[in-house]
Amino acid sequence: MLACCFGSVTTKWLHKPMSEPITILIADDHTMFRQGLREILERKGGFSVVAEVSDGVAAVEAAQRFTPAIALLDISMPELTGIEAARQIVQASPTTRTVILTMHRDERTVLEALRAGANAYLLKDADSTELIEAVRAVHRGEAALAGSAAARVLDMLRRGDSVTAPADLLTARERDILALVAQGDDNRAIALKLSLSEKTVGNRLSEIFQKLGVTNRTQAAIVAVQRGLVPPPSAL
Amino acid sequence: MLACCFGSVTTKWLHKPMSEPITILIADDHTMFRQGLREILERKGGFSVVAEVSDGVAAVEAAQRFTPAIALLDISMPELTGIEAARQIVQASPTTRTVILTMHRDERTVLEALRAGANAYLLKDADSTELIEAVRAVHRGEAALAGSAAARVLDMLRRGDSVTAPADLLTARERDILALVAQGDDNRAIALKLSLSEKTVGNRLSEIFQKLGVTNRTQAAIVAVQRGLVPPPSAL
DNA sequence: CTAATCATAGGTAGAATTATGCAGATCTGG
DNA sequence: CCAGATCTGCATAATTCTACCTATGATTAG
Incomplete structure (x- = not known):
């Protein structure tokens, strides 16, 4: 714990020699959760939370204004769901990569999110280190799916039918x-x-x-x- | 931000002269949220998270085993809701004081929680400083209701009928x-x-x-x- | 242009839901 | 033991929902 704290401080001092910090937008309707995420990211170093919003519409606006490198989007938000927000953000701010956060381990939701243009899909009961790793991976241009999610999606892709058949997207x-x-x-x-x-x-x-x-x-x-x-x- | 970090480190070094840290149980089904809460509490100093659980049943068990001073209970949990967990915790570990966390600003839920024996009711979109203050207040023996919630409950108590009439508790x-x-x-x-x-x-x-x-x-x-x-x- | 998809709406028939009223059994606190 | 509340079951009727069918106009992709 102390080591962790020292580590974070150290990292902070080393900011300048590092490449630019990754700018991040956090969209979630729970203030506490946002603050927790922010703490985790900023203490880790290399990340800069440039905006915090509490609903989907605000997320789209903020993405347009701040063009963050990464947008962390909770699925369940007022006004606009995280998935819809992602859909609009890829239009409004094409350089912003989107990471969907959710509590549901639902295969179809994953596909829905990926179709909407999301670059990653993370469960909220993932470990914070997984989050960090995923954000970095997405920033590197990789499409990240946390552990179990990745396996499932790959399974579905393998089965083939699942990917095309349940294209039951609603109009x-x-x-x-x-x-x-x-x-x-x-x-x-x-x-x-x-x-x-x-x-x-x-x-x-x-x-x-x-x-x-x-x-x-x-x-x-x-x-x-x-x-x-x-x-x-x-x-x- | 840096000041904040130094502050937390300083506080940590001063642990010993302070009174015992407040022992805390965190119950929430989202790992990220739990970790965020833990960060916030431990960096602030004076708090010691002794257990983290992800469902209501585990919360009751942990409360019994660790008898924490405070149990932070999310309402929406698998197995057992936070309210039911609170009900059982006051039986299983009477010295543990319970704080209900929720995202819904619903008057009836507040009453439901208070009737279940909860000592505080906090919205998840409350500020983390509010959380800290509430936890401390509850630990001092006060019953805390965060800002707006308090006002609403008082309103309801004033109207009188609301407190007794919607005792529509389900069997x-x-x-x-x-x-x-x-x-x-x-x-x-x-x-x-x-x-x-x-x-x-x-x-x-x-x-x-x-x-x-x-x-x-x-x-x-x-x-x-x-x-x-x-x-x-x-x-x- | 043609085929396909979508949004709209009508019809029928059966299944399910909901609002009430009634009543016996059980349980609990005083 | 009594009074009150709860749980259970049955019945009826109106309403709503759901499945399945057809069909027209608009839009879209090939």
Whole structure:
């Protein structure tokens, strides 16, 4: 522990001879988590947290303004999920590489994130050294997937079918509907809010269920939130 | 930043003359978050993290074995929610004071936690200095509620009715059912798993909806997870 | 241009959900 | 032991949901 502290101080003094520190944007809706991450990164040395934001929209804006080398994006954020944010950040700030943070070890979420242009996918119960290593790897231009995640994705790539078949990506409209389902709206409410007929909502929903591999709306809501397909319901 | 680092080192050297460090148990299912918390607490000085666990059951066991002065409990944990863990910890280790961490600013959750015997209730988007202050206050024997939370609870206490009326605490059986709803089970599946008739499940559900102030099972599932009434669905 | 996909919406039929009311069994605190 | 709360089960009816079918117009890719 002391060694660690000394180590960090030492590293700090050696900043100048090192190459530029890696600039980082942290996006997570929990202040404590952000501060913890910042501590870990800055004490380690070689990293410079240039922005901290608490929702997806702010993340995109900050990425555009600060063009950080790395954007650490939590999946579950208000306004815009980490995955959506990543999608927009690769447009808004192409030099920024994105790392998705999540608590769910879900293969399909990984693919969803990678398709959105994310360069890495890390579980929140990964060790902080794994995080550091992943950030460095991504900064070097490698696409990093933490330990177990990497194995799973490779497995899926090997099986082949998994990568193409469950390309069950929801369409934009389907996501609209799913987002309302995940807020507890019934079909009538959804139809009203989206100016659709209840029939259409019901039909869409059936397709969504198929794509998500579930059989009812409650399961769909759970999956949607867990996979970061829609922003989590803020408060009821 | 440098000052901060020196400060922490200094504090560490001064450990001995200080009163005993406050022993702390951290329970959260995200390793990164735990490590961040630990960093923040240990660098600040005066705190000693004696155990880190990732689920509610382990939290209760650790509290029993290490009898920490403070248990920092995340609400949303596998196996056992932070609130349930607090309930059991006050039994298993009466000298341990519990601090509930959550991301939801929900008045009813606050009450739920306080009723379970928690000594403090902190939002995860609180500042780390607030956390430190709260932990110290709780250790001094005070019941701490972070800024806005305190105000809200006081408001509710003032209104009076809120404290007694929404004593809509669910019964044990109702929680059982709600937990399955929050996993996406339909009434038939619930009836099977709990050895009940579908009718009974339906009846219970209607009462649960009333108590939670919702109108359908999806909303109930959302509320249940957000309030920490049931452990979140692990993976679907 | 053609084929494919998407968004829309209508229909039917069956399954599930939800709101109520009633009632016996059990348990618990006073 | 009593009173009250809880758990259980049954019934009914209205509502909602879900699966599956068809079909039209718009957009898009090849």
